[in-house]
Every structure is written in structure tokens, then in C-alpha cells.
Amino acid sequence: MIFFFSSTGNSRLMARRLGACRGERVTDMAESLCKGRTTFSIGDNEHVGFVMPVYGWDIPPVARRFVETLTLENYKEQYTYLIVTCGDDTGRTWCQFGRLLRRKHWHLDFGRAIIMPNTYVCLPGFDTDNDSLAQEKIRQGLAELASAERQLSEEQTGFSMMHPGSHAWFKTYVLGRLFHRLLITDRLFHVTGKCTGCGRCAKTCPLHNISMEKARPRWHHNCTGCLSCYHHCPAHALRMGLFTKGKGRYCLEKFKNLTTQP
Ligand SMILES: Cc1cc2nc3c(=O)[nH]c(=O)nc-3n(C[C@H](O)[C@H](O)[C@H](O)COP(=O)(O)O)c2cc1C
Ligand code: SF4
Ligand code: SF4
Numbered sequence: 085m086i087f088f089f090s091s092t093g094n095s096r097l098m099a100r101r102l103g104a105c106r107g108e109r110v111t112d113m114a115e116s117l118c119k120g121r122t123t124f125s126i127g128d129n130e131h132v133g134f135v136m137p138v139y140g141w142d143i144p145p146v147a148r149r150f151v152e153t154l155t156l157e158n159y160k161e162q163y164t165y166l167i168v169t170c171g172d173d174t175g176r177t178w179c180q181f182g183r184l185l186r187r188k189h190w191h192l193d194f195g196r197a198i199i200m201p202n203t204y205v206c207l208p209g210f211d212t213d214n215d216s217l218a219q220e221k222i223r224q225g226l227a228e229l230a231s232a233e234r235q236l237s238e239e240q241t242g243f244s245m246m247h248p249g250s251h252a253w254f255k256t257y258v259l260g261r262l263f264h265r266l267l268i269t270d271r272l273f274h275v276t277g278k279c280t281g282c283g284r285c286a287k288t289c290p291l292h293n294i295s296m297e298k299a300r301p302r303w304h305h306n307c308t309g310c311l312s313c314y315h316h317c318p319a320h321a322l323r324m325g326l327f328t329k330g331k332g333r334y335c336l337e338k339f340k341n342l343t344t345q346p
Contacts, residue, residue: 085126086133087154089113089147091290091310093336094169094200097343098229099135102167105233108133113150114290114308122150125157131236132156132164134181138197139309140263141175141255143168146291146308151184161240165194167232169225171194171202171213173249175256194240196232197247200225203311205331206267206324210333222342267325268309275300278321285313285322 085107087156088099096112103110108131116122124331126132136147166181168174178195185192201218204210213221249255270293286292293306294313301313301322314322315333323329 085130086135087113087116088135089144089150089290090108090135090137090265091312092203092315092334094203094225095135095167096338098167098225099133099197101226102133102135102236104215106131106236109342112290114146116144117150117153118292122153123155123157123331126159126162128158128160128162130162131239133161133167133236135167136169137203137310138168138170138174138177139261139268141173142177142180142264144308144310145264145268146297146310147269148184151188155187156190156333159190161191163193163236164191165236166196167229168195168197168246169200170197170247172199173247173252173255175248175252175260178243178246180256189278194235196228196235196245198228198232198245199247200224201334201336203315204335205311205314206272206342208327210331212334214332219342221341222336226343231295236339257283268307270303270305270307272325273301273303273313274323275327276282276321277320279317280319280321282318284316284318288312288316303326306336 086099086103087093090096099110136144174197182192199221201213201221275294283296285301286294286296289312291306293304294301315335
């Protein structure tokens with residue numbers, strides 16, 4: 085059983101590929117949470133996988149909420165793993181996730197991070213990768229996924245490939261906490277005059293947090309900060325705070341020629 089969350093496609097690709105080669109069920113955490121479906125039964129020898137992006141050197145709030153409400157029937161310490169996708173580095177994300185599982189008396193056996201194109205754009209100095217870097221990251225990411233798949237088949241344990249980066253503790257426990265408290269919010273979104281009222285931002289919000297009113301998006305304060313609304317806006321009319329003007333947009337869909345190959 086693989087539980088995943090994804091905004092722009094990177095983690096969805098990893099989860100689906102893993103599910104296909106390992107013959108495992110794949111479940112979207114945001115969709116399940118919205119439908120109130122948080123009880124799952126797992127087989128005696130079934131692995132439990134979690135796949136998600138890194139947000140502010142930690143896990144996305146929606147994944148935290150899902151795990152907090154998750155009930156795993158027949159849980160008997162089955163092999164459990166975390167695969168995160170990130171643009172650069174993960175800090176102590178795996179520790180945070182391990183702690184979350186421990187609070188439920190579950191354990192985390194294995195964790196690995198896979199670098200993929202970056203989607204964070206809201207602060208100065210952060211932008212999407214150019215196309216050639218994005219393509220390189222996707223190719224490399226898929227190669228890393230194949231190696232992760234081998235590690236999972238052998239039920240390897242450990243967290244040596246988490247790409248913590250420099251100052252990992254400081255990033256997760258100081259910067260990350262501030263980031264989650266102040267910048268994971270929909271109160272900073274606004275649209276410019278370029279908005280066509282197409283409603284794509286609302287359709288692609290994984291938490292159904294946006295409604296269209298008078299042909300403009302309205303946010304309802306149940307946001308996980310994923311930026312799907314920003315990245316999917318065809319008119320580039322959606323801004324977050326002061327620093328997204330002129331920044332890039334990313335969707336894995338744009339590079340599907342790379343991901344449909346075996
Ligand atoms: C709100 C937010 C915060 C992010 N924080 C980090 C981070 O701390 N470290 C990092 O390497 N990438 C960070 N990223 C980039 C994503 O983790 C990365 O691009 C990921 O592969 C996106 O996955 P998805 O396409 O499945 O949504 C962040 C992205 C967003 C939207
Ligand atoms: S996707 Fe962009 S153009 Fe379409 S309604 Fe949303 S903000 Fe407006
Ligand atoms: S409102 Fe935008 S950033 Fe917030 S959860 Fe929905 S798509 Fe993600």
C-alpha cells in the first residue's frame with residue numbers, strides 16, 4: 085500500500101511507478117482525506133509506503149493530517165518506508181516523519197529522497213528550474229527511483245540517502261517551523277487583471293480549497309501551501325505575496341515525453 089501526496093506531479097510519478105513495479109495499491113492522501121476515507125487494511129506481508137514532496141524541510145501539512153487520522157487495520161510492524169521528492173535538500177524531514185509515526189506506535193524502516201524539479205517560488209532567490217535542468221533532474225530522479233525500488237525489494241533499512249543538505253537541524257527546526265507557521269497560508273494569494281476566470285486553479289487544488297465567485301478564485305483557508313493553483317494557472321495571473329511576479333511555473337505534465345518512456 086502506497087500513500088502519496090503530490091501537487092505538480094513529481095511525487096505522483098514516483099508513487100505510481102513504485103506501485104506499478106511492486107504491484108502495490110496507490111492511494112492519494114489528499115483525496116482520501118477529502119472523502120473522509122482514512123481506514124485501510126493491510127496484508128500480513130504488505131509494505132506500507134509514503135511518498136510526498138518536502139515542504140520547508142518538513143512534510144506537507146496535509147500529509148501530517150492524513151497520517152494523524154489514518155487507521156491501519158492489521159498493522160503488525162510491516163516494513164514501512166518514506167520516499168520524498170525535493171528540489172534541493174530535505175533537512176531533517178525524515179526525523180519529523182519518523183516522530184509522527186512513533187506517536188502512533190508505528191515505526192519507519194527506510195527513507196530516501198529523490199531530487200526533482202523545484203516548485204517553490206514564493207521567496208526571493210527561489211524559482212523554478214530552467215527546462216534543461218528540470219529534464220536532467222527528471223532523468224536522474226527516475227534512475228534513482230529504480231535504485232530505491234531495489235532497496236525496497238530487499239527491505240533495506242536506514243536513512244543515508246535523504247539529502248539533508250547543510251545546517252539540516254537549523255533548517256527543519258528553526259527556519260522550517262517559521263516557514264510552516266507564516267508562509268503556508270492562502271491569505272497571501274491574489275490574482276491580477278490577467279485572470280480569465282477559467283477556474284483551472286480551483287479544479288487543480290487537491291484540497292478543494294478554491295471556489296469561483298464572479299469569475300474569480302476565492303480561497304477558503306484550508307490550504308496546504310502546495311502551489312498547485314499557482315503552477316497550473318494558464319494566464320500566470322495568480323500571485324502569492326510579493327515575490328512571485330515573473331517567476332516560473334512547473335508541472336511535470338510538460339515533460340511527459342520523459343516520463344512515458346519505460
Ligand atoms: C511550499 C513548498 C515548500 C518546499 N520546500 C522545499 C524544501 O524545503 N526543500 C526542497 O528541496 N524542496 C522544497 N520544495 C520543492 C518540492 O519539494 C519539490 O519540487 C517536489 O518534488 C514537488 O513535488 P510534487 O510535484 O509532487 O508536488 C518546496 C515546494 C513547495 C511548494
Ligand atoms: S487559473 Fe488563473 S486565469 Fe484561471 S481562474 Fe484561476 S487565476 Fe484566473
Ligand atoms: S489553495 Fe493553492 S496552495 Fe492551497 S492547497 Fe489549494 S492549490 Fe495548494
